[in-house]
Amino acid sequence: MTNSASKYRRIVVKLGTSVLTGGSTRLDKAHMVELVRQLAALHRQGCDIIVCTSGAIAAGREHLGFPELPATVASKQLLAAVGQSQLIRVWEQLFQLYGIHVGQMLLTRADVENRERFLNARDTVNALLEQRIVPLVNENDAVATQEIKVGDNDNLSALVSVLAEADLLMLLTDQPGLFNADPRSNPDAQLIDEVQHIDDTLRQIAGGSVTGLGTGGMATKLQAADVARHGGVDVVIAAGHQPEVITQLWQGKRVGTRFPATTNLSASRKRWILAGPAPDGDLVVDSGAVKALRQRGSSLLPKGILRVDGQFVRGDTVRVLTEDGVIVARGISRYSAADLDKIKRQHSEQIAEILGYEYGTVAIHRDELIVV
Numbered sequence: 001m002t003n004s005a006s007k008y009r010r011i012v013v014k015l016g017t018s019v020l021t022g023g024s025t026r027l028d029k030a031h032m033v034e035l036v037r038q039l040a041a042l043h044r045q046g047c048d049i050i051v052c053t054s055g056a057i058a059a060g061r062e063h064l065g066f067p068e069l070p071a072t073v074a075s076k077q078l079l080a081a082v083g084q085s086q087l088i089r090v091w092e093q094l095f096q097l098y099g100i101h102v103g104q105m106l107l108t109r110a111d112v113e114n115r116e117r118f119l120n121a122r123d124t125v126n127a128l129l130e131q132r133i134v135p136l137v138n139e140n141d142a143v144a145t146q147e148i149k150v151g152d153n154d155n156l157s158a159l160v161s162v163l164a165e166a167d168l169l170m171l172l173t174d175q176p177g178l179f180n181a182d183p184r185s186n187p188d189a190q191l192i193d194e195v196q197h198i199d200d201t202l203r204q205i206a207g208g209s210v211t212g213l214g215t216g217g218m219a220t221k222l223q224a225a226d227v228a229r230h231g232g233v234d235v236v237i238a239a240g241h242q243p244e245v246i247t248q249l250w251q252g253k254r255v256g257t258r259f260p261a262t263t264n265l266s267a268s269r270k271r272w273i274l275a276g277p278a279p280d281g282d283l284v285v286d287s288g289a290v291k292a293l294r295q296r297g298s299s300l301l302p303k304g305i306l307r308v309d310g311q312f313v314r315g316d317t318v319r320v321l322t323e324d325g326v327i328v329a330r331g332i333s334r335y336s337a338a339d340l341d342k343i344k345r346q347h348s349e350q351i352a353e354i355l356g357y358e359y360g361t362v363a364i365h366r367d368e369l370i371v372v
């Protein structure tokens with residue numbers, strides 16, 4: 001849906017523990033209402049909203065009466081397990097005031113790194129947004145071991161913004177943005193209003209979190225900004241308590257520290273398809289499909305596939321060839337080799353009947369296909 005108030009159509013809003021607790025040891029529900037009010041207004045104007053919400057550990061601590069647990073991984077996981085349901089309940093009630101449904105998505109690094117799980121997570125985000133439901137994303141702290149955890153919600157929100165093909169990521173925290181030194185210990189520190197290049201000097205001035213509530217401080221926000229902007233997403237770090245901050249950032253007002261995207265999304269995706277991993281298989285297609293891809297820029301439908309070569313899973317890169325072996329395109333397959341073998345030469349309406357499930361009508365979507 002388009003709107004005139006903003007160029008941003010799909011946004012990820014990351015709310016740190018610092019924003020959700022106001023630096024206290026409990027959720028600041030009055031402020032959460034205020035954040036939801038702003039989000040609901042954007043939602044009404046057609047903007048797709050994804051909220052990356054921290055605060056499970058803080059909510060768990062509040063619910064159990066602020067237990068002084070040892071800082072072991074298991075005790076944090078215990079608090080997250082208790083707090084996550086409390087946290088979601090609060091969000092659900094607040095969004096309900098505006099007639100907006102929410103859906104919970106708990107992710108780990110493994111969900112974004114594995115290509116098949118990445119596609120599944122992306123399909124779920126898109127399905128929720130299509131129904132105008134607000135996905136509430138947090139790390140799946142209760143199960144995340146060292147190997148599979150992202151570790152902080154700044155980086156998680158960046159991965160989600162790329163996955164969801166958002167155009168703006170707001171990292172909302174307890175400071176007005178990135179300063180040239182930690183403002184907590186340097187009262188003369190100056191706000192940096194725009195960052196074009198993230199270099200070692202900048203990394204050195206971005207310190208960790210000192211409150212004991214947040215994870216990562218500015219260091220992880222900088223890493224997150226780097227990931228998201230290279231995925232075609234504009235990023236802003238700003239204060240979650242500044243009045244109307246979400247509305248203003250959405251309108252493109254100069255608030256906080258901005259990191260403009262370094263590429264546009266389709267360019268970055270297409271580069272990945274071309275320069276990414278070697279193809280895992282081949283799809284030999286008929287002349288009608290070749291024409292559709294070359295002349296009309298269409299998606300590849302199962303109907304046009306004559307043969308499937310190689311072993312690949314959903315999300316792998318494949319080559320598209322003519323019957324004479326000429327390479328026509330390269331793209332990301334929505335189905336595994338085994339599935340495509342069953343649905344080749346069939347109408348898309350029959351996919352669900354043949355497989356017992358379906359991931360959509362196309363074998364390769366045109367946005368994930370490069371004609372060579």
Ligand SMILES: Nc1ncnc2c1ncn2[C@@H]1O[C@H](COP(=O)(O)OP(=O)(O)O)[C@@H](O)[C@H]1O
Nearest residue numbers: 016017018173179181182207209214215217218
């Ligand atoms: N250069 C810097 N500019 C701004 N804040 C900084 C800087 N270096 C470190 N910080 C710290 O980062 C903190 C915000 O990160 P964090 O506590 O993890 O919050 P959140 O819960 O929002 O993720 C600030 O309170 C601040 O003390």
Ligand SMILES: N[C@@H](CCC(=O)OP(=O)(O)O)C(=O)O
Nearest residue numbers: 017054055056057152153215
């Ligand atoms: N997943 C954890 C938050 C981890 C995190 O990065 O916290 P923060 O630095 O406050 O965004 C939780 O819900 O408590």
